[in-house]
Amino acid sequence: MPSNEAPHDVPKVQKPKLQKKVRLEVWLRDFHKRDFSRICEIDRLCYSEDIAYTPEEMALGLGQPGAFALVAEAGEQVIAFVLAYRKKRSPGNSVGHIVTIDVVEEFRARGIGNRLMESAEQRLRQNGVRRIILEVETENEPALRFYKARGYILKRLLSSYYADGSDAYLMEKALP
Numbered sequence: 001m002p003s004n005e006a007p008h009d010v011p012k013v014q015k016p017k018l019q020k021k022v023r024l025e026v027w028l029r030d031f032h033k034r035d036f037s038r039i040c041e042i043d044r045l046c047y048s049e050d051i052a053y054t055p056e057e058m059a060l061g062l063g064q065p066g067a068f069a070l071v072a073e074a075g076e077q078v079i080a081f082v083l084a085y086r087k088k089r090s091p092g093n094s095v096g097h098i099v100t101i102d103v104v105e106e107f108r109a110r111g112i113g114n115r116l117m118e119s120a121e122q123r124l125r126q127n128g129v130r131r132i133i134l135e136v137e138t139e140n141e142p143a144l145r146f147y148k149a150r151g152y153i154l155k156r157l158l159s160s161y162y163a164d165g166s167d168a169y170l171m172e173k174a175l176p
């Protein structure tokens with residue numbers, strides 16, 4: 001017989017607690033020499049030993065003509081960076097190269113990568129760049145999606161591009 005009384009023996013279903021991401025103040029600024037060891041550390045945290053840049057390679061990248069790096073800072077700690085440079089070809093035909101962009105894992109998916117890329121692209125654009133290229137490991141799905149969402153397209157496969165023998169895609173974006 002149907003009853004309007006609430007059943008006594010039905011266990012209450014606990015609502016799952018929503019995992020709220022703590023609001024984070026993040027500032028972007030130019031790389032400073034004092035950031036060097038931290039960006040090397042971040043690079044090592046983001047990639048396998050075979051792929052991460054050695055400090056010597058990182059210094060070489062930073063020393064390229066037309067190179068610059070931007071860092072993202074939260075709570076006075078650098079948590080992400082982008083390293084890029086401009087290859088001068090002929091006037092009006094400079095090509096920008098994103099060497100790497102690394103966000104410490106716990107700070108990903110908060111728009112920090114997007115902000116860094118936006119600023120790096122703007123900086124390159126101001127320096128006369130109309131086309132940006134970059135390499136990304138073919139198995140790096142999050143990065144591929146990240147770049148595609150920012151308008152980069154696959155240009156070609158670079159076989160055995162990395163020191164561990166893994167392949168890369170060359171990607172490209174034309175700046176408006």
Ligand SMILES: CC(C)(COP(=O)(O)OP(=O)(O)OC[C@H]1O[C@@H](n2cnc3c(N)ncnc32)[C@H](O)[C@@H]1OP(=O)(O)O)[C@@H](O)C(=O)NCCC(=O)NCCS
Binds near residue numbers: 104110111136145
């Ligand atoms: C790739 C990377 C830089 C992205 O940085 P991020 O701060 O996490 O990216 P954002 O939060 O700004 O995301 C921007 C967009 O990228 C895409 N994206 C980023 N991470 C993603 C993931 N894990 N899965 C799916 N899409 C992703 C989404 O389209 C996202 O837009 P949305 O937030 O509107 O969905 C970061 O994952 C990273 O540092 N990875 C390790 C190092 C690396 O692989 N670098 C690239 C070297 S080639």
